[in-house]
Amino acid sequence: xxxxxxxxxxxxxxxxxxxxxxxxxxxxxxxxxxxxxxxxxxxxxxxxxxxxxxxxxxxxxxxxxxxxxxxxxxxxxxxxxxxxxxxxxxxxxxxxxxxxxxxxxxxxxxxxxxxxxxxxxxxxxxxxxxxxxxxxxxxxxxxxxxxxxxxxxxxxxxxxxxxxxxxxxxxxxxxxxxxxxxxxxxxxxxxxxxxxxxxxxxxxxxxxxxxxxxxxxxxxxxxxxxxxxxxxxxxxxxxxxxxxxxxxxxxxxxxxxxxxxxxxxxxxxxxxxxxxxxxxxxxxxxxxxxxxxxxxxxxxxxxxxxxxxxxxxxxxxxxxxxxxxxxxxxxxxxxxxxxxxxxxxxxxxxxxxxxxxxxxxxxxxxxxxxxxxxxxxxxxxxxxxxxxxxxxxxxxxxxxxxxxxxxxxxxxxxxxxxxxxxxxxxxxxxxxxxxxxxxxxxxxxxxxxxxxxxxxxxxxxxxxxxxxxxxxxxxxxxxxxxxxxxxxxxxxxxxxxxxxxxxxxxxxxxxxxxxxxxxxxxxxxxxxxxxxxxxxxxxxxxxxxxxxxxxxxxxxxxxxxxxxxxxxxxxxxxxxxxxxxxxxxxxxxxxxxxxxxxxxxxxxxxxxxxxxxxxxxxxxxxxxxxxxxxxxxxxxxxxxxxxxxxxxxxxxxxxxxxxxxxxxxxxxxxxxxxxxxxxxxxxxxxxxxxxxxxxxxxxxxxxxxxxxxxxxxxxxxxxxxxxxxxxxxxxxxxxxxxxx
Numbered sequence: 099x100x101x102x103x104x105x106x107x108x109x110x111x112x113x114x115x116x117x118x119x120x121x122x123x124x125x126x127x128x129x130x131x132x133x134x135x136x137x138x139x140x141x142x143x144x145x146x147x148x149x150x151x152x153x154x155x156x157x158x159x160x161x162x163x164x165x166x167x168x169x170x171x172x173x174x175x176x177x178x179x180x181x182x183x184x185x186x187x188x189x190x191x192x193x194x195x196x197x198x199x200x201x202x203x204x205x206x207x208x209x210x211x212x213x214x215x216x217x218x219x220x221x222x223x224x225x226x227x228x229x230x231x232x233x234x235x236x237x238x239x240x241x242x243x244x245x246x247x248x249x250x251x252x253x254x255x256x257x258x259x260x261x262x263x264x265x266x267x268x269x270x271x272x273x274x275x276x277x278x279x280x281x282x283x284x285x286x287x288x289x290x291x292x293x294x295x296x297x298x299x300x301x302x303x304x305x306x307x308x309x310x311x312x313x314x315x316x317x318x319x320x321x322x323x324x325x326x327x328x329x330x331x332x333x334x335x336x337x338x339x340x341x342x343x344x345x346x347x348x349x350x351x352x353x354x355x356x357x358x359x360x361x362x363x364x365x366x367x368x369x370x371x372x373x374x375x376x377x378x379x380x381x382x383x384x385x386x387x388x389x390x391x392x393x394x395x396x397x398x399x400x401x402x403x404x405x406x407x408x409x410x411x412x413x414x415x416x417x418x419x420x421x422x423x424x425x426x427x428x429x430x431x432x433x434x435x436x437x438x439x440x441x442x443x444x445x446x447x448x449x450x451x452x453x454x455x456x457x458x459x460x461x462x463x464x465x466x467x468x469x470x471x472x473x474x475x476x477x478x479x480x481x482x483x484x485x486x487x488x489x490x491x492x493x494x495x496x497x498x499x500x501x502x503x504x505x506x507x508x509x510x511x512x513x514x515x516x517x518x519x520x521x522x523x524x525x526x527x528x529x530x531x532x533x534x535x536x537x538x539x540x541x542x543x544x545x546x547x548x549x550x551x552x553x554x555x556x557x558x559x560x561x562x563x564x565x566x567x568x569x570x571x572x573x574x575x576x577x578x579x580x581x582x583x584x585x586x587x588x589x590x591x592x593x594x595x596x597x598x599x600x601x602x603x604x605x606x607x608x609x610x611x612x613x614x615x616x617x618x619x620x621x622x623x624x625x626x627x628x629x630x631x632x633x634x635x636x637x638x639x640x641x642x643x644x645x646x647x648x649x650x651x652x653x654x655x656x657x658x659x660x661x662x663x664x665x666x667x668x669x670x671x672x673x674x675x676x677x678x679x680x681x682x683x684x685x686x687x688x689x690x691x692x693x694x695x696x697x698x699x700x701x702x703x704x705x706x707x708x709x710x711x712x713x714x715x716x717x718x719x720x721x722x723x724x725x726x727x728x729x730x731x732x733x734x735x736x737x738x739x740x741x742x743x744x745x746x747x748x749x750x751x752x753x754x755x756x757x758x759x760x761x762x763x764x765x766x767x768x769x770x771x772x773x774x775x776x777x778x779x780x781x782x783x784x785x786x787x788x789x790x791x792x793x794x795x796x797x798x799x800x801x802x803x804x805x806x807x808x809x810x811x812x813x814x815x816x817x818x819x820x821x822x823x824x825x826x827x828x829x830x831x832x833x834x835x836x837x838x
Contacts (some may be wrong), residue, residue, distance in 0.1 A: 099204065099261045101269075105130060105176040107166065107193060109140030112210050115240030118144045118151035121160050122241065122649065123269045123723060128162040128172050137163035151241050153649050153705040166196070173200040178262070180234065182210040190214070191222055198227050202219055204308075206262055208234040208248075212286065213343050216251045216279040228253035234266070235283055237464050242650055244725060245464030246272035247283045263509055267515060271649065271723035273463040275514045280450045281347035284457055285464035287354075287450060288443050288471065290340060294357035294439045296325035299562035300398065301361065303431055307381050307395050312409040313432050316552070317421050319468030323478025326395075330380035334364060335373045353442055363401055384407065418477045422486070437487055443471035444495040454495065455513045466579060476508045517726045518733075520546070520577050536563035544571040544736055547728075554578060555586035558605055558635045561612040564638070568619040571742075573626060573732045574638060581627035581651070582635025585609070585661065587826050593821055609634065609666045610806045613641040622742040624735050625726040632656050632702070636714065637666035643742070645719040646731040648704050653714045654702030659835035661777060661822030664697060665783045665813035670695065672803035673789060674748045675713040686796050687757045690789045696759055698782055750800040761786035779820040784812035 101263065106117045109131040117140075120127040131137045135177065144151050152158060164172065173179055179197055183189055186577065197207055205550060207227075209219055212235055220228050246266050250259055266274045277284045290613045300310035311324020321328075329337055341358045348354050367373070367380060374380035383403060385394050394403040411428055414420055422433040447454045458470025475483055480503055490496040499507060511521040527539035527546065535557055539546040545567040549560055552575055564574070576582075580832035593601045616623045616638065625639040628648035633656055636657070655672070656662045676682055676689035695701075696712055701708035706721040715721075720731050765782050768774045774782065788808040791800055816822045829835050 099177065099206075099258060101125065101177040101206075101262070101265045102478045104128075104178045105173050105182065106180045106182060107131075108182035108184075108210075109163075109195075110136045110182065110184075111238060112236060112240070113180070114140045114144050115151060115767070116180055116182060116210065116236055117161050118147075119240045119270050121157055122153045123271075124157075124778065125269065126160065126162070128164060128169070128176075130164050130166050130169060130172070132165060134163055134165045134168075137165065143252040143578045147239075149239065150704050151239065153241075154707040156603050166193075170196060170200055172758045173197055174202050175203055176201070178208070178265075180207045180208055180210060183817075185211060185214065187218060189216060190219060194219075194223065198223065201725045204258075205230065205232050205671060208262075210234060210236055213282065213340075213347075215281070216249050216349070217386075220251065220253070224578075229255040230258060232262070233258055233279075233283075234262070236272075237285070237380055243464060244271075245285055245460055246270075246274045246459070247277050247464075248274055248276045249283055249284060250276055251279055252798065267517075267726070267739065268724055271725060273514065273726065274457060275451075275460055275463075277451045277456065277460075278449065280446075281344060281485070283461035284450055286340075286445065288457055288461060289465045290337075290344065290441070291354050291357065291442055292435075293325050293328065293337075294341070294354075296435050297329070298357050298361075299431060299434050299438075300325070303434070303630055304399065305425060305427065306407070306409075307372075307398060308407050308409050308426070310431070312411055313421075313428055314435060317411065317413070317416075318418070318432065319474075321466050322736060327380035330374035330382055333374045334380050334633065335368045335377075338364065338368060343599065353445070363396075363398065366401065367396075387785060398481045400786055418474055419479065419482065422478065433486065436478075437483075440471045440475050440483070441487075441490060441493060441496065444475075445493045446786050447495050448591050453513050454596070455509070455511065459512055468578070472508055476505075479557050480505050480507065512726070515726055517724070518730050518824075519593065519726045520548070520575055520729045522546075523729060524577075531566055533559040535559035538563055538567045539809055544573060544733070547572065548576050549578075549582055549584065553583035553630065554580050554635070555583055555589075556609070556638070557586045557589045558608060561608050565615055568615055568621060568623065571669060571736045572616075572619070572623045573729065573736070574623070574642065575626040575728055575732065576628070580629040580635075581625070581631040582638065583630045584633025584656070584832045585666075587830055591826055591830070594817060594826075599814065599818055602817055603810065606665050606813055609637075610810070613637055613667045614802065614806075617641040618744045618747070619798050620744060622736055624732040627651055627653070628725050628728065633668075634666050637663075637664060637668045637671070640671040640714075641667060644732075644735045644739070644746070645715060646735060647709075647715060647719055648725050648728060649705055649721055650722050650725070651705075651706065651709070652702055652704055653709050654700065654712075655697045656700040656702060656835075658698055658781055660698045660824040660826075660829050661781050661819070662787060663781065663809065664810050665721055665809040667802075667806060667809070669693065669697065669785070669788050670750075670802060672713060673750060673752075673805070675716070677750065686751070686753050687760060690752060690757045691760065694764075694786060694789050698785055708815050747802055749802075750791065750805060751796055751798070752789075752794055752800060753796050754791050754794040754798075758786050758790035763792065777819070777825075780819070781816060781822075784816055797810065 104120050104127045106113050109129050117127050117129045130136050166821045216233050220231050235247040237243035263274045266272045296314040307326040315322045315324045345358050371378045372380050383394050383397050384391050393406045395406045443457050454472050458472050461467040461470040512519050522834050523541050527541040530540045531538040535551050537548045547567045623642045624644045625642035626646045631651050632652040655668045657664050672693045674691050682689040706715050709715040769779050791807050
């Protein structure tokens with residue numbers, strides 16, 4: 099079946115998000131609510147949402163709106179009707195009665211419920227209607243969260259369910275996993291259990307919340323928010339309601355019941371309005387002391403707040419084995435939490451899904467874990483796990499594994515999709531080289547480089563891997579959330595603080611050399627970005643011969659925000675792109691001034707549609723809704739370019755001083771209006787010198803190497819200043835740049 103029209107009933111957060119994603123996929127969608135006014139306000143919220151729910155805001159009117167009284171006849175035209183109303187079964191049953199009377203034969207009807215079993219939702223439906231009814235549980239925000247759980251029942255027409263799965267995967271870009279009708283489905287059942295284990299074990303072992311969050315975070319391959327930070331983010335009161343639902347739905351013997359018990363401190367926080375970030379605070383709170391905002395953390399034993407303490411957990415080497423083998427409270431806590439998560443997840447196979455693999459993928463897609471419970475077990479090692487674990491009686495999965503002791507039990511990844519993904523390929527590819535910052539894989543007749551640092555920040559080792567990998571056609575792609583957040587500023591500051599500016603200069607030169615090597619390699623290079631593609635990350639992309647971009651990107655050159663200018667060829671390549679425009683051919687000042695505006699303000703785009711007008715992406719670059727498809731599309735690009743020949747080197751004719759003077763006039767105005775301050779003026783002046791071509795005139799021809807030198811000189815001038823170093827330190831400490 100084809101899905102050409104969709105109706106979404108309920109225009110709250112989830113209904114609006116689903117409608118927006120359908121709009122992103124160019125699927126005609128109608129959003130209905132009690133009144134048209136409510137639907138119209140929802141459409142306005144979609145238009146103004148941050149982060150943006152729409153890839154192209156100009157398409158907002160492709161979302162039609164109406165109400166369930168006057169416009170319900172539109173259900174008859176829809177191939178898929180999504181119910182996203184309030185979580186009240188009586189209201190849902192009323193809606194279903196209307197839908198199934200009105201819908202056309204064969205259309206799919208689904209609920210976006212996060213907790214109500216399909217058996218209860220469909221209890222009043224006929225056997226025939228049940229064939230076409232399922233749960234489609236999207237995660238919020240819909241555009242950015244990859245997981246979609248499609249909950250089936252024994253009554254379903256599975257051909258139709260698989261058609262819906264394929265549509266949601268290919269058109270909506272979702273990691274669509276079909277699962278059984280059990281409480282919490284896949285993601286929430288394991289994810290909420292993991293949170294509760296992490297919390298209750300912290301109470302039991304008398305850890306501070308900072309200590310617990312420091313372990314139940316990046317060291318375990320889980321987002322840095324930690325458990326207590328995540329509780330505050332979600333809402334402590336909301337989490338209490340979620341737990342009540344699990345307590346009600348699960349059997350009394352389920353291990354979840356033990357960790358879901360009410361905690362007196364949590365109850366007190368809710369009663370006193372400390373419900374998390376939306377309330378007066380939660381486990382963490384902001385307090386004002388002597389006109390200064392101070393982040394405070396609660397003491398789990400006394401309930402008193404005190405300033406947060408930075409927990410510095412030193413590791414001999416990264417990885418779960420090293421973490422759980424520590425002979426201290428952190429190692430004990432990590433093992434207790436991880437082992438319980440593995441035991442619980444494995445006890446639910448095949449109850450919640452036939453494929454244990456799906457649980458791992460649900461945690462990756464829905465909770466942004468680097469590895470799911472079974473991949474954690476694989477990394478720890480089967481024999482190591484059973485040497486440490488005490489009781490797993492009654493857990494058939496672990497009992498069987500204890501007999502075979504098969505270290506390779508996990509097998510292939512991402513069984514839920516037929517797409518040849520990076521996750522699948524890495525299991526069979528040859529790991530031919532790499533270092534602490536990047537891995538190089540050989541698969542068939544091409545290479546893959548995957549960055550492996552925090553936020554995939556780039557350093558000397560990253561460049562080393564890129565340079566080595568160009569001996570074959572190359573795809574630069576990552577499984578983690580970000581393509582690259584840019585150059586590793588901590589790495590740069592280590593040299594700056596020692597006054598070792600020669601090492602910084604050497605690194606920047608090597609960065610430039612590597613980027614140039616990507617562009618002019620004898621083999622084609624494809625970058626496949628998703629997530630943050632900023633600064634140096636963009637410079638890697640812009641020197642690639644081809645791009646296959648996910649629609650969820652944040653892309654741009656943001657170096658001026660930390661008092662620097664792009665020095666890996668970003669200025670050079672942006673000039674080259676803008677010099678190709680008709681306006682630039684008629685006005686030699688046009689391109690330098692345009693790029694000055696874009697880089698000077700650190701402008702970014704949040705989708706390919708926004709990126710093209712700024713020339714961050716080109717019209718010929720591929721734009722893909724499904725992140726899983728990035729590797730397949732990149733491979734196809736390589737196959738279509740077997741006769742690849744590297745491009746000719748760019749040359750530049752730039753106006754020099756005359757356009758630089760124009761730029762300085764603009765800066766003087768901003769300075770006098772106090773829009774920029776002294777150091778902002780210095781940074782922008784250095785940028786102006788680069789983009790104008792330095793000491794040149796319009797009749798002279800500059801090479802790429804000339805532009806590289808201008809970038810390097812400006813970068814080195816700025817990195818040696820105390821003001822830029824202070825800006826970088828501030829950004830590294832707070833995660834936010836100093837303005838002006």
